[in-house]
Every structure is written in C-alpha cells, then in structure tokens.
Amino acid sequence: MRVFGLIGNPLTHSFSGSYFEKKFRALGLTDHTYQLFPLEDLSDFPTWVQRIEGLEGLNVTIPYKKSILPFLDELRLPEGLMACNCIQFTEGKRIGYNTDVIGFSESLRPLLRPHHQRALVLGQGGAAEAVQYVLQQWKIPYVSVGRTAKGSDTITYADLSRQTVEDHTLIIHTTPLGTFPDVDDCPPLPYEGIGPNHLLYDLVYNPTRTLFLAKGEAQGATTCNGWNMLVLQAEASWSIWKGMLRP
Numbered sequence: 001m002r003v004f005g006l007i008g009n010p011l012t013h014s015f016s017g018s019y020f021e022k023k024f025r026a027l028g029l030t031d032h033t034y035q036l037f038p039l040e041d042l043s044d045f046p047t048w049v050q051r052i053e054g055l056e057g058l059n060v061t062i063p064y065k066k067s068i069l070p071f072l073d074e075l076r077l078p079e080g081l082m083a084c085n086c087i088q089f090t091e092g093k094r095i096g097y098n099t100d101v102i103g104f105s106e107s108l109r110p111l112l113r114p115h116h117q118r119a120l121v122l123g124q125g126g127a128a129e130a131v132q133y134v135l136q137q138w139k140i141p142y143v144s145v146g147r148t149a150k151g152s153d154t155i156t157y158a159d160l161s162r163q164t165v166e167d168h169t170l171i172i173h174t175t176p177l178g179t180f181p182d183v184d185d186c187p188p189l190p191y192e193g194i195g196p197n198h199l200l201y202d203l204v205y206n207p208t209r210t211l212f213l214a215k216g217e218a219q220g221a222t223t224c225n226g227w228n229m230l231v232l233q234a235e236a237s238w239s240i241w242k243g244m245l246r247p
Contacts, residue, residue, distance in 0.1 A: 003054040004241065005035040007068075008061035013180055013206055015230050016059055023238070039064070045071045049094070057241035058087040059234075062176060065100075065126020072096040081133045083126035086237040097240055100130035103233030108134070108201060111224055115197050116170040120145055122187050123174035124154065127203055131172050143168065145187075157188045165193030171216075173202045178210040186211035196220035205230055 006016045020034035039048070042064060049055060060068050065083040069075065073093040077084065084096035119142035121131050128144070135142045143164070144154045165171070171194070178185045194200070200216035203226040213223040 001054050002029075002032045002056055003035060003052060004032065004057045004059075005037050005052075005055070006059045006061060007037045007039050008064055009038050009040060011036045011038045011061070014061075015205060016061075016234060019231070019234055020238075042067055042071060049089075056089050057237065058089075059237055060085045060087065060126075062125065062127075066129070069096065078133055080136075081129055083129040085126065085130075085233065086240055088240055097237075098130055099233040099236035099240070100127060100229070101133055102236040103229040103231075104131055104203075105134045105137075106232050107224070107228035111199055111201075111222065112170075113199070116140070116199055118142065118168045119170040119172060120160075120165070120168045121172050121174060122146075122189075124150060125174065128174040131174055131203075140170065160189060162190040162193035165190050166195070169197045169199065171198060171200050173200070173204070173210075173212050176204065178202070178207075178212055179204050180206045183207055184211060186215060189215075191215045191219060194219040194221050198222070199224070202226060203229060 004020060006014055014036055017034055017036050024032040065085050068084050069082060072084065072087065072095065074095045076095060077098050078101060081098055084098055086097040086099045088095045088097065119135055119140050121128055121142050122145050124144060124146040132142060145157060145160060146154050147156065149156050173187055177187060194216050198216060198221035200213055200221050200223045202210050202212050204210050205226040208225050208227065213225060216223050
C-alpha cells in the first residue's frame, strides 16, 4: 500500500483525509491510502516515520509547520520562508515543501482590487509565514498582528485602532480561531473600521462563514474562506508526490 497522510494536533475536523480518499477512488488508485496521524509532539518523528510502511508523502498542519524543519533532510522552500506543509519521501530522504504559498496566492489573486494597498495579517504561525511571503512578493505592505508582540514588526490586538483597520483594506486571518465547534470565536478587532472597500480572507474553512467573515460582511466587506486555498495546496502536494511539480 502506498501511504500518504497528515500530521498535526488536533486533526478532528481535517479536510485532507476525505479529500484525498475521494480523489484516490475517482482515479481508481486502490493501492493508495491517506491517513490522519495526530502526533502529540515531534520528538519521535524520525523513528515514527520508519514504522509507517509505504509512506510516500505527508501534509503538515498546526502546530508543526515550523517545528518540523529540523527533522527534514532537505528543504525546497521559497527563499526566506521557514514553514513546511508538505513532505516528500524519496530515495531515503525527507524533503520539505510549502504548498500553502501556491494555495494562498492563487486563491487570493482573483479577489484583489487596486484599492487593496495595505494588509493586516492576523496570526504568527506557519500559515502566516506563507501569507507574508506572498504579500512580500506582491509588494503589498502588511502589519503582523498577534496576541503578543514579537519584535518591532508585530503589534498586538490591543494595539489595533479603528483607524488602523480602516487604513488596511486587506485583512487575512491565519489562526484556527473560529473553527468548528468553536464557531462563536473571532479575532478581537474594531470591526467598525471595516467598510465596503475591505477584503477579509479567512484561512478557516469549517464553518464556511466564520464569525470573522460574518462581522466583515455586516460592514459591507467582501469575504473569502479558506476552502479554495486548501484545495489548491492539496493538489500542489499531490503533484509534488507524483513528481509533476517542483516549486
């Protein structure tokens, strides 16, 4: 059996398992399986990998997109990006890629308008790294927002004013906050600063309309959830595993 899967914690409401199993059935790949591996930590990762017979590829999700890096033999990441969400096992090597960049950029690009000149990036994890990389490539200035300030380039939610929100018409949420079943949670923003020129992008896809997006829609903003990004990054991972893509 050719094994693919997802590591992270928790994985209770994972998209990837059902997506890839449906894909394998549609392609008639009866010798392929996609499994969920909820790992408590990564300390035993090299030994654990050796126990999974037939393992060819892994996706990586919260909270391991950064901490997985020391366990990889080779990194094929965009320059300056230190987060991995896709691992290929080939010729005895563990090779790390980032397909979040592909998923995010290709799903956001059609939504951008000329007035989306500045961005707020909510969150400081591995997904935020991919988002920031894309914004840097597109030369869209951004402010990183987190629960705590990490250096001079980050502000906290407590620092956010209505004026700051008004001035940044692209707001991207990269944390799990608001994911089912905790659907009553959302980032603590001054939502009254959001208006019709805003685009709110939430990497969360379950529910399809998070409280963050609902609050933005109530202010007239355009919104987008993370579904298209997930599909695009999953397909990019599949292309890497099958040798059809080398980002």
